[in-house]
Amino acid sequence: MNTINWQKEVEKRKETLIDDTKKLLQIKSVLDEENATADAPLGKGIKDALDFMLQLGEADGFTAKNVGNLAGHLEFGKGEEIVGILCHVDVVPEGDGWSSDPFGAEIRDGKIFARGAIDDKGPTMAAYYAMKIVKELELPLNKRVRMIIGTDEESNWRCVDHYFKHEEMPAMGFAPDADFPIIYAEKGISDFDLVQMTNSHNEEEDPQVKVISFQSGRRYNMVPDFAKASLVVQLEPTEIIQKYADFLKQHELTGKYYMDNGELILEAEGISAHGMEPNNGKNAGLYMANFLSLLKIDSKASQYFQFVTRYFSEDSRGKKLGIAFSDDITGDLTINVGKLSYSKEIGGRLGLNVRYPVTNNMDETKQSLEKLLMDEFFAIENFSDSKPHHVDEGDFLIQTLKKVYEQQTGEKAELLSIGGGTYARSLSSGVAFGALFPGREDIAHQKDEYMYIEDLLRATAIYAQAIFELAK
Secondary structure, three states: OOOOHHHHHHOHHHHHHHHHHHHHOOOEOOHHHOOOOOOOOOOOOHHHHHHHHHHHHOOOOOOOEEEOOEEEEEEEOOOOEEEEEEEEOOOOOOOOOOOOOOOOOEEOOOEOOOOOHHHHHHHHHHHHHHHHHHHHHOOOOOOOEEEEEEEOOOOOOOOHHHHHHOOOOOOOEEOOOOOOEEEEOEEEEEEEEEEOOOOOOOOOOOOOEEEEEEEEEOOOEEEOOOEEEEEEOOOOHHHHHHHHHHHHHOOOOOEEEEEEEEEEEEEOOOOOOOOOOOOHEEEEHHHHHHHHHOOEHHHHHHHHHHHHHHHEEEEOOOOOOOOOOOEEEEEOOOEEEEEEEEOOOEEEEEEEEEEOOOOOOHHHHHHHHHHHHHHEEEEEEEEEEEEOOOOOOOHHHHHHHHHHHHHHOOOOOOOOEOOOOOOOHHHEEEEEEEEEEOOOOOOOOOOOOOHHHHHHHHHHHHHHHHHHHHHH
């Protein structure tokens, strides 16, 4: 059976593979709850992407099922056990600064450019065509093969929660939503808000500057690349403007300052990055908070900006908070301050994304954090926690994927651990497997996101052999 030339099978289908990938990428499947309907609970774009995959599968002879408009699956083969392939068709917001339409799926320099190209629509289509190849070759299988399509991976995983309440759990499987070779360990991920409480010591005062509002960041898992503050300055604003200009220069940031209806508006631009490694970006919100903490502002605002700067400025590892932790399997605990906001009426908030090592106890970490926060007049709200995930190296799944990867690439299949969370953690025997090849730049969640056409084809061949080996 090993005589199948998987790469050749992919080449035969190259044109339609690229064409279908483009069509999927052209759907703007960003979470849009404001315009949700009963049959599109996460917004029309996301529903369109799910429908596109289900219709494609049905036309190709797979058994297609829509599960509550939050997820779906495509299945073929016979047997008790299921090999799961866990994908998602939702994407993070496109952000600014693209060289071409983020949903144009333009091909140039051998790459296809679009939001979702590498996370996770390109890899999803590679896995889909891999299933199609195994099915069309009519290879003998002892298990069912099922692609599970999620629609809320970039936010709250409501798709997977809903799906596994109503459908059976695959015995094992992989998520084509990270890096090759094989990711066998994933950090725990906890999202929560820190909310400023009223401090009775706020005395009446007449500050030089009043902070009317401050806003930065939209997602827990993204480094904010923009921040904006509105101030009322009692005296001449030129002094503040000069200080701000100096601050921007000192920190090598771009920004703006202008008057609007008697308010001084400050803007800062940072660099966005995935929240699993905040040091890859420049957090515009933290820089702005740092600047505001240096001014003579009203005490409520001062308390908030001092707090933010004291505990989060230039520290993404929780050292200042006293919750730093590291292990040999998954490395350091990291903290991304993904959302920051302050207004005179409501006070201040921070939205944190904490990724912690597999041997770290989150309950203890939370307790020690709560102790510190009480003294600082802050409280934790909206706490959510996805436990770490780790599959043993000797597992059949890992051994099989190692063999396939090594045969296809001629390179050693190293086991990796990540700070990101993939759908693989939904399965007790699940790993992330591609589609980003070693040495390729990771531009997920960034502007001008792309996938090499060559990698799309290589990944499809690897997935096709993997599906066959796992299900035969």
